[in-house]
Amino acid sequence: MDLKIIGSEEWCIFQELGIPAIKARVDSGAKTSSIQATNLKVYAKGAQEWVKFEVNPLQENRSIAIECEARLVDRRMVKSSSGISEERLVVKTPVTLGDAVFDIELTLANRDTMEFRMLLGREAINERYIVNSALEYQIQRFTDADIDEKYKSFYKEKTGLKIALLASNPNLYSNKRLIEAAEARGHEIQFLNVELAYMKLDARSPEIRYRGGNILNEFDAVIPRIKPSVTFYGCALIRQFDNLGVYCQNSAEAITQSRDKLFASQLFSKNDIHIPITGFAKSPMDTKDLIKMVNGAPLIIKLLESTQGKGVVLAETNKAAESVINAFKSVNTNILVQEFIKEANGQDIRCFVVNGKVVASMQRQAEKGEFRANIHQGGKASIVKITSEERKLAQKAAKILNLAVAGVDIIRSNKGPLLLEVNSSPGLEGIENATGKDIANEMIMAIEKKLKFSI
Numbered sequence: 001m002d003l004k005i006i007g008s009e010e011w012c013i014f015q016e017l018g019i020p021a022i023k024a025r026v027d028s029g030a031k032t033s034s035i036q037a038t039n040l041k042v043y044a045k046g047a048q049e050w051v052k053f054e055v056n057p058l059q060e061n062r063s064i065a066i067e068c069e070a071r072l073v074d075r076r077m078v079k080s081s082s083g084i085s086e087e088r089l090v091v092k093t094p095v096t097l098g099d100a101v102f103d104i105e106l107t108l109a110n111r112d113t114m115e116f117r118m119l120l121g122r123e124a125i126n127e128r129y130i131v132n133s134a135l136e137y138q139i140q141r142f143t144d145a146d147i148d149e150k151y152k153s154f155y156k157e158k159t160g161l162k163i164a165l166l167a168s169n170p171n172l173y174s175n176k177r178l179i180e181a182a183e184a185r186g187h188e189i190q191f192l193n194v195e196l197a198y199m200k201l202d203a204r205s206p207e208i209r210y211r212g213g214n215i216l217n218e219f220d221a222v223i224p225r226i227k228p229s230v231t232f233y234g235c236a237l238i239r240q241f242d243n244l245g246v247y248c249q250n251s252a253e254a255i256t257q258s259r260d261k262l263f264a265s266q267l268f269s270k271n272d273i274h275i276p277i278t279g280f281a282k283s284p285m286d287t288k289d290l291i292k293m294v295n296g297a298p299l300i301i302k303l304l305e306s307t308q309g310k311g312v313v314l315a316e317t318n319k320a321a322e323s324v325i326n327a328f329k330s331v332n333t334n335i336l337v338q339e340f341i342k343e344a345n346g347q348d349i350r351c352f353v354v355n356g357k358v359v360a361s362m363q364r365q366a367e368k369g370e371f372r373a374n375i376h377q378g379g380k381a382s383i384v385k386i387t388s389e390e391r392k393l394a395q396k397a398a399k400i401l402n403l404a405v406a407g408v409d410i411i412r413s414n415k416g417p418l419l420l421e422v423n424s425s426p427g428l429e430g431i432e433n434a435t436g437k438d439i440a441n442e443m444i445m446a447i448e449k450k451l452k453f454s455i
């Protein structure tokens, strides 16, 4: 029999799979051929089992994913390099090598760390070819221009950005508004539940996958809306998106910093941003002096990690302050002790900062008999005109924490405006309703601007 010479690398075509060209490493050390495949789904087609899978046919390019389907002919256990046995699916489909077309069995390798997206094994080579590993492309040679031409139709023309909304509840007002605003501007936006995404940490091919194995690799930007209870995991995910080159509207570092009231307060005082006098101590032995230090009762005690005003307490007398502080300490809870700004009369100001500018602001008035102005504590929002000092304070605070989107809370005191806190996922409902402004749209436009995308 007259056997053809085959080199160490060859181009294969899979007409039925819809793969116009894929470079294979000829590997006589492997029995069965294999192809890189992700998102595998087995299904029944009549009496047969078939499998759907995606192939990224070009090396070092995950932007093209071809959806394939082929008949499942076997399931085999293979030992991975880590020694763990895994089941691999084997499909059968025709392959074209130059003039020859023949059926080939392919193991679906569910990983994309392969340098070559395909390996051509002995079963396919034997009785057809003689391998001369000193040579390449003996069957067919495709130039870069040939490959560009073959894949031309796969490069979709971009009409908008692909944005991921990384949050927990798609039905929240803020999340619904962000989805609406992105779509209104012609972008594609996908809701991702923080807790359903998972990561692969690897220097060569880091990944983020989502419930069911889908690889998330097509996003241009992420809007993080991380609730406090998932800060740790959410920030790890944001860092992973960042590592993959995806723009994150607020960085993991910025979110982490802003969530730690003590750390944020230290950053503020270091940068000459005025806050109410604040004390922090570990030992209960100097509680009396701690109270004196912040000008005595009435004073405010705050849990380090609190939201919606839930962990903020007013102690009216020194005695009350002392027992509350020591009670928290006895259960090892970190708290801040803060002078009470009585003259604020239960009011505070929320400034919504986007890309360094205050885009809206509102005043919140606490319910009668309550000092906390939080909407969740029954506070009422209204429109307010802020002073230029307040505007500068809000913008500076967001800048110091490096937050592109921030809800900056300010309290008006006899000493002038004081910074209360900065929120990295400020709610949209209160401020949009109070001001009538389209803040969601501002946030989407801010992403376009950062990515230099014009619509």
Ligand SMILES: Nc1ncnc2c1ncn2[C@@H]1O[C@H](COP(=O)(O)OP(=O)(O)OP(=O)(O)O)[C@@H](O)[C@H]1O
Binding pocket: 276, 300, 302, 306, 307, 308, 309, 310, 311, 312, 338, 339, 340, 341, 342, 344, 346, 347, 348, 371, 372, 373, 374, 409, 411, 420, 421, 423
């Ligand atoms: N030192 C203070 N003096 C007077 N009032 C204060 C003081 N600190 C906080 N408040 C009031 O209590 C409210 C809640 O406080 P703070 O914003 O620090 O807590 P929070 O639980 O983090 O709320 P959120 O993150 O939801 O805005 C403030 O909006 C303000 O109305």
Ligand SMILES: [Mg+2]
Binding pocket: 306, 307, 308, 421, 422, 423
């Ligand atoms: Mg807060």
Ligand SMILES: [Mg+2]
Binding pocket: 309, 409, 420, 421
């Ligand atoms: Mg607050």
